[in-house]
Amino acid sequence: MEVTLLGTGAPAGLPRPDCPCAACATALGPDARAATALLVDGALLLDLTPGAAFAAARAGHSLGGVRQVLLSHPHDGPPVEVPAGLPQPVRVPDGRELTLLTGHRVRAVAMDAGGTGYAVTGPDGRRLLYLPPGGAPAGLETASAESYDMVLADVVGRPDALGRLRAVGSVGPTTDVLAVHLDHDVPPGGELRRRLAAAGARAVPDGTTLVVGAYEDVPDVPRRTLVLGGARSGKSVEAERRLESFPDVLYVATGGTRGGDTEWAVRVAAHRERRPGSWRTSETTDLVPVLAADGPPVLIDCLSLWLTDVMDEVGAWDDAEWAGGGEKALRERVRELTEAVRCARRTVVAVSNEVGSGIVPATASGRRYRDELGRLNAAFAAECEQVLLIVAGQAVVLRG
Numbered sequence: 001m002e003v004t005l006l007g008t009g010a011p012a013g014l015p016r017p018d019c020p021c022a023a024c025a026t027a028l029g030p031d032a033r034a035a036t037a038l039l040v041d042g043a044l045l046l047d048l049t050p051g052a053a054f055a056a057a058r059a060g061h062s063l064g065g066v067r068q069v070l071l072s073h074p075h076d077g078p079p080v081e082v083p084a085g086l087p088q089p090v091r092v093p094d095g096r097e098l099t100l101l102t103g104h105r106v107r108a109v110a111m112d113a114g115g116t117g118y119a120v121t122g123p124d125g126r127r128l129l130y131l132p133p134g135g136a137p138a139g140l141e142t143a144s145a146e147s148y149d150m151v152l153a154d155v156v157g158r159p160d161a162l163g164r165l166r167a168v169g170s171v172g173p174t175t176d177v178l179a180v181h182l183d184h185d186v187p188p189g190g191e192l193r194r195r196l197a198a199a200g201a202r203a204v205p206d207g208t209t210l211v212v213g214a215y216e217d218v219p220d221v222p223r224r225t226l227v228l229g230g231a232r233s234g235k236s237v238e239a240e241r242r243l244e245s246f247p248d249v250l251y252v253a254t255g256g257t258r259g260g261d262t263e264w265a266v267r268v269a270a271h272r273e274r275r276p277g278s279w280r281t282s283e284t285t286d287l288v289p290v291l292a293a294d295g296p297p298v299l300i301d302c303l304s305l306w307l308t309d310v311m312d313e314v315g316a317w318d319d320a321e322w323a324g325g326g327e328k329a330l331r332e333r334v335r336e337l338t339e340a341v342r343c344a345r346r347t348v349v350a351v352s353n354e355v356g357s358g359i360v361p362a363t364a365s366g367r368r369y370r371d372e373l374g375r376l377n378a379a380f381a382a383e384c385e386q387v388l389l390i391v392a393g394q395a396v397v398l399r400g
Helices: 022-026 052-058 159-167 190-198 235-241 262-274 287-292 303-313 319-343 364-381
Strands: 002-007 037-040 044-046 068-070 097-099 105-110 116-121 127-130 150-153 176-179 209-211 224-229 250-253 280-283 298-301 348-353 386-391 394-399
Touching: 002 052, 002 150, 037 052, 044 116, 150 159, 190 394, 224 235, 224 364, 235 298, 235 348, 235 386, 250 287, 287 298, 287 319, 303 319, 303 348, 303 364, 319 364, 348 364
Parallel strands: 044 068, 127 150, 150 176, 224 348, 224 386, 250 280, 250 298, 298 348
Antiparallel strands: 002 037, 002 209, 037 044, 097 105, 105 116, 116 127, 386 394
16 A cells, blocks of 8 residues: 655645744745645545646646545634545545555544544555544544554644554554644754654655555664753653653652742642643652663653762761762662663653753752762763753754
8 A cells, every 4th residue: 555645734834824933934845745645556646736627737646546535634724625526525535444455444433632643544454543633532442453454643733642552562563654634843853853763653745645554664663762951941841742642651759848948839730730641650769670661651750869879878968978878879779770771671751950060059968969870860861872862842853
C-alpha cells in the first residue's frame, strides 16, 4: 500500500494567512504545508486540500483513479472545491466499514472530539490509521492488539492519542508514526524534528510518497535523556513533553512534601496538574532501585534535590564531617547512581538544575553544592544518549 501526502498542515495551512507569529514567518519552502490530505494507492482520498489535483500532479500522481473521498473533520470557511471527476466527499458513520472495488477496506473510528478516524487495510494486508486534527480514538479498550503499520495523527496537538494507541498495542516499535495537521504551535525545522523524534514520530514534506510497512526512517526514541536548565527555564515542561505520548509513566519526585511550605505546595500542585492522569507518582530519593527495575518510562525531577538529600546524609555542610569521610561517601553515592543509569533498561528522562553559570555563592556550603552539582550533572550526562540545555524555554541540544 502506497500513501502520498498531498498536504500535512493544519486545516488553515502553514503558514496561516496573515499570521505574524515567528513559526509562520519561518514556515517556508519544504516547511510550508497545505491542509492535510492523503492519497492511498491512487484510489482513496482522505480529506481534501485546496488545489488537490495540482498537489497530486506535483507529486507525480493523478486523481483520475480515485473511487472514494472521505472527510475526517468539518471544513470551516468556504467549501473546498471538488476537482472534476471525483466522487462527492462524505463522512462515514462511526464503526461502519466500506469495501472498495480496489480491495481496500476502510473502517470509521470513533473519536473523543469532533471528527472521524479511518483505519485502512490495503489489498496487501498492510494497515494504516488516519486521525483528524485534535482527535484521539475513543473506546480503545475494544481495539485489536495488532499494531498498525502506519499511523498519521496530530502528534503535536494530541500526543496523548499516541499514548492511548501504545497502551493497547495499536502502535508498536515498528509502527511508522507520521505527524500531520501541523500548525504553528512549534517552530518548523530542527525544533519540530526534535520534538517528534522524542515521541517516536516524524514529519515529511508535502508531496512525499511512502510505502506502508517500510520502517527504515522510524526514529529511535532516546533511552536516556538529561534535561538541564536554570530556574523557571522550562526544563520540567520539556522533560514532561518528551514522555506525554507514552502511557504508564512513573514520575519520581525527589523533593518530598515539605509540610508547612506553602510555596512548595503550590509548585508541586502545578506540576501534578500538568501531568497526564495515567502517570503514577513516587516521592523518593532512592533512585538506584527505580533505575534497576524493569517497567515503563521513568521521569526523575530532579537530580538537584536528590543531591541536596544525599549531601545532608553524608554531612557535607560540616567541614570536619566532609573531610572525615563525607566527601568520599558522596562520591560513592554518585558512582552508584551513574552506574544504575548505565545499566537501566527502561526509558529514563531526568531533570537537573544548571547553577554554575550565575553568581558565585557567598558561602562555602553554597560553593560546595554548586561544585558537586556540576560534577553530578557531568557524570550523569556521560551516561545519556541525549542531553538538552533549556534556555528561555528553548532547547539547545548538547548531545544526541
